[in-house]
Amino acid sequence: MTRSRRRSLQRAAGSPRPGLKALRRRDTVTGLLFTAPWIIGLLAFAVVPVLVTLAWSFMKVRLSGQSEWVGVDHFVEMLQDRRLGTAVVNTLIFMGVGLPLQLLLSFAAALLLRSLNRLRVPFRAIVYLPTVIPAVASVYLWRWMLDGQHGVFNTILGALGLPPVAWIGEPGWARTSIIVMILWASGTTVIIYLAALLTVPRELYEAASIDGAGRWRTIISIDWPSVRNVTTFQLVMGFIAFSQLFAQSFLLVQTNSNPTAAGPSDSLLTISMLIYHEAFVFSDFGYASAVAWALFLVTLAGSLFIIRRSDRTQGQA
Amino acid sequence: MTVRRKLSRIVAAGGAVAVLMGLAACAGDSSEDGPTKITFSYLWAGDEAKIVESLIETFNESQDDVVVEGISNPDGAAQLASLSGSRAQFDVSDHFGESVGAWVDQGLLADLTPFIEADQFDIDDFVPESIEPLTVDGNVYSLPLSAYTYQLVYNKKAFEEAGLQPPTTIEEMLEAGRALTTTENGRVTRLGFGPVQLKGMNWQLGGEWTKDGEPAPTTDEAVASLQLYLDQIAGLDESAVRSFVASFGDYWSADNPFFNGQVAMVIDGPWLISMSERYAPDFEYGVVEIPVPAAKPELAGTAPLNVSTVFIAANSEKKEAAWEFVKFMVSPEALLAFNVPTTNIPARSSMAASPELAELGPNYQAFVTSLNEGQLKYLPAAPWTVEYGALMATAQNEVYDGTTSPQDAVARLVEAAKGLGE
Numbered sequence: 039m040t041r042s043r044r045r046s047l048q049r050a051a052g053s054p055r056p057g058l059k060a061l062r063r064r065d066t067v068t069g070l071l072f073t074a075p076w077i078i079g080l081l082a083f084a085v086v087p088v089l090v091t092l093a094w095s096f097m098k099v100r101l102s103g104q105s106e107w108v109g110v111d112h113f114v115e116m117l118q119d120r121r122l123g124t125a126v127v128n129t130l131i132f133m134g135v136g137l138p139l140q141l142l143l144s145f146a147a148a149l150l151l152r153s154l155n156r157l158r159v160p161f162r163a164i165v166y167l168p169t170v171i172p173a174v175a176s177v178y179l180w181r182w183m184l185d186g187q188h189g190v191f192n193t194i195l196g197a198l199g200l201p202p203v204a205w206i207g208e209p210g211w212a213r214t215s216i217i218v219m220i221l222w223a224s225g226t227t228v229i230i231y232l233a234a235l236l237t238v239p240r241e242l243y244e245a246a247s248i249d250g251a252g253r254w255r256t257i258i259s260i261d262w263p264s265v266r267n268v269t270t271f272q273l274v275m276g277f278i279a280f281s282q283l284f285a286q287s288f289l290l291v292q293t294n295s296n297p298t299a300a301g302p303s304d305s306l307l308t309i310s311m312l313i314y315h316e317a318f319v320f321s322d323f324g325y326a327s328a329v330a331w332a333l334f335l336v337t338l339a340g341s342l343f344i345i346r347r348s349d350r351t352q353g354q355a
Numbered sequence: 356m357t358v359r360r361k362l363s364r365i366v367a368a369g370g371a372v373a374v375l376m377g378l379a380a381c382a383g384d385s386s387e388d389g390p391t392k393i394t395f396s397y398l399w400a401g402d403e404a405k406i407v408e409s410l411i412e413t414f415n416e417s418q419d420d421v422v423v424e425g426i427s428n429p430d431g432a433a434q435l436a437s438l439s440g441s442r443a444q445f446d447v448s449d450h451f452g453e454s455v456g457a458w459v460d461q462g463l464l465a466d467l468t469p470f471i472e473a474d475q476f477d478i479d480d481f482v483p484e485s486i487e488p489l490t491v492d493g494n495v496y497s498l499p500l501s502a503y504t505y506q507l508v509y510n511k512k513a514f515e516e517a518g519l520q521p522p523t524t525i526e527e528m529l530e531a532g533r534a535l536t537t538t539e540n541g542r543v544t545r546l547g548f549g550p551v552q553l554k555g556m557n558w559q560l561g562g563e564w565t566k567d568g569e570p571a572p573t574t575d576e577a578v579a580s581l582q583l584y585l586d587q588i589a590g591l592d593e594s595a596v597r598s599f600v601a602s603f604g605d606y607w608s609a610d611n612p613f614f615n616g617q618v619a620m621v622i623d624g625p626w627l628i629s630m631s632e633r634y635a636p637d638f639e640y641g642v643v644e645i646p647v648p649a650a651k652p653e654l655a656g657t658a659p660l661n662v663s664t665v666f667i668a669a670n671s672e673k674k675e676a677a678w679e680f681v682k683f684m685v686s687p688e689a690l691l692a693f694n695v696p697t698t699n700i701p702a703r704s705s706m707a708a709s710p711e712l713a714e715l716g717p718n719y720q721a722f723v724t725s726l727n728e729g730q731l732k733y734l735p736a737a738p739w740t741v742e743y744g745a746l747m748a749t750a751q752n753e754v755y756d757g758t759t760s761p762q763d764a765v766a767r768l769v770e771a772a773k774g775l776g777e
Contacts, residue, residue, distance in 0.1 A: 101439035102462020102669060186602035187610055207601015209756065298745040303756040318432045320742040321457040
């Protein structure tokens with residue numbers, strides 16, 4: 039290669055030609071044009087509304103536009119709101135009972151699925167099936183099954199000579215029904231656990247077997263620790279999902295005549311449901327926004343706490 | 356031409372088409388040379404929607420200035436979202452009177468007073484109590500399509516078998532309730548009356564929910580209202596009673612506990628008549644005034660009132676045309692066409708004696724008489740009206756679920772009510 043040819047190549051590599059620069063600019067413009075609908079949608083339907091609700095949480099909102107600042111009044115009001123207290127307690131009950139159950143049962147189901155060699159695929163589909171049914175359709179299905187008079191559960195109880203149960207009529211049973219509905223639709227959690235379990239190195243089980251570990255010891259000492267990262271992920275996702283619990287409890291007791299129906303003794307009133315009532319039934323958008331932001335901050339703090347705690351535990355291990 | 360350039364042109368052309376479509380949509384609303392087109396978005400569906408569509412058709416055929424397009428959209432949240440936009444997605448809609456105060460506070464409803472005055476519209480023909488819950492600071496924001504008073508409806512066969520007459524006092528109602536409540540092997544098989552609504556019963560006992568226009572419940576009557584149901588079921592296993600109540604079927608069905616004999620008397624509205632025709636055509640029942648305490652005969656005729664309304668959206672740009680349609684919807688002809696099939700009550704006093712209403716029978720007439728001659732009770736139009744009603748419902752549910760006493764529930768309600776007025 040001649041010296042002049044080498045120089046010319048170095049120049050080309052170090053400083054782009056004017057044509058290349060224009061091409062890159064055109065690429066950027068084309069890319070922006072293609073992504074513009076999504077970016078505009080994100081800004082219009084997510085970013086801007088979120089920022090608006092932040093402002094609204096400090097305002098007495100009038101939808102006609104004549105809103106006024108009220109400072110932290112809504113946040114002070116939250117401390118005295120008995121209904122919000124009920125919603126927080128209910129949400130914590132659902133989370134405290136439902137989330138551990140969901141994780142343990144999903145893990146157990148994943149272990150079972152893993153042990154089914156040939157039948158794994160059809161059973162995996164069966165477990166996942168409820169997840170693909172839209173929430174509204176599945177809740178209405180449950181509503182029919184839990185019906186006090188014609189529901190399939192009470193029909194079975196009647197056939198066995200047992201008294202009917204007020205599945206949606208008594209606080210304890212109503213909450214139980216919600217948790218059962220959530221567990222029924224935990225297919226995603228099961229599948230993620232199953233995927234994680236299938237990646238555990240076979241050598242670990244062989245070593246355990248040589249050491250004389252039984253089935254239970256293997257689960258405790260190999261399976262469960264091996265999916266710890268997945269459990270942290272499931273815990274965070276479950277924590278967020280239970281914090282925002284709405285569709286199941288709202289649809290199970292929704293009636294035309296009572297827009298604030300929340301089950302017996304408000305036993306199904308969750309924080310998200312209360313936000314909906316405040317905004318769309320009581321037209322108090324300012325207070326609803328304040329509760330929504332409080333929920334967001336608590337959920338964020340809780341999620342970070344779970345992740346940090348998990349990191350620390352893993353570090354110690 | 357490079358592929359990239361072609362794509363850029365396609366994107367640009369797509370954007371241009373979108374802009375043109377938007378402009379075309381705007382131009383479509385223009386009505387310089389033809390009738391003004393307005394939209395009536397209503398919450399009804401099913402048979403009621405058919406009646407509304409037929410009324411819209413009648414209106415459109417009756418004149419050439421305004422064309423109404425009807426949209427059935429039984430979604431309250433969507434209705435509220437549309438009302439809060441800068442530009443109306445509908446011009447006229449309907450709702451219940453209880454929402455008027457909050458929506459006026461939000462600036463969502465057009466003030467109808469200037470139209471009423473300019474047109475010399477005879478608002479005095481409406482029962483005054485049906486207009487007052489729609490009025491804020493002397494201005495009217497909605498007009499009533501139907502007014503609902505509540506009455507005591509009783510199962511004739513159950514009363515005859517027990518040798519009872521319909522009650523005329525609260526004491527008689529409690530006595531009849533106990534006599535008609537039946538059990539079998541410890542299980543409740545029928546209640547005289549179901550869980551009593553706190554809001555209405557407080558008025559029946561002479562109580563009030565407001566003082567000087569602000570939320571302030573009278574405590575003695577509110578406690579007595581909640582105690583009434585508890586007194587009826589005293590001595591029964593409370594959990595058995597709750598299980599029985601929880602087994603009640605859907606209200607809008609043949610499983611309605613009144614139709615299937617699980618409850619012998621209910622406090623309900625006139626729509627129960629058309630419901631019974633649909634779901635329980637052979638069921639025999641009677642309608643009487645809701646009883647009042649024997650010691651307070653001056654309360655006779657007291658009845659809770661609710662109103663179904665039609666209004667113009669504040670963000671409508673065609674309020675004049677919308678007013679023409681609202682006027683039609685509350686005209687005697689339209690009110691008859693809407694209320695007779697649904698057995699609701701037109702709120703115009705001049706229609707009380709109309710033969711079409713008389714044909715609906717004595718049970719229906721009891722509701723008409725109550726509307727026109729009774730002592731009607733309602734919450735005023737205020738920003739807190741709906742929330743106050745929800746607080747009352749919570750208090751009553753807590754008592755009937757056995758989680759608190761009537762005294763404690765009412766004490767908490769009094770405290771919560773103070774917060775509403777602030």
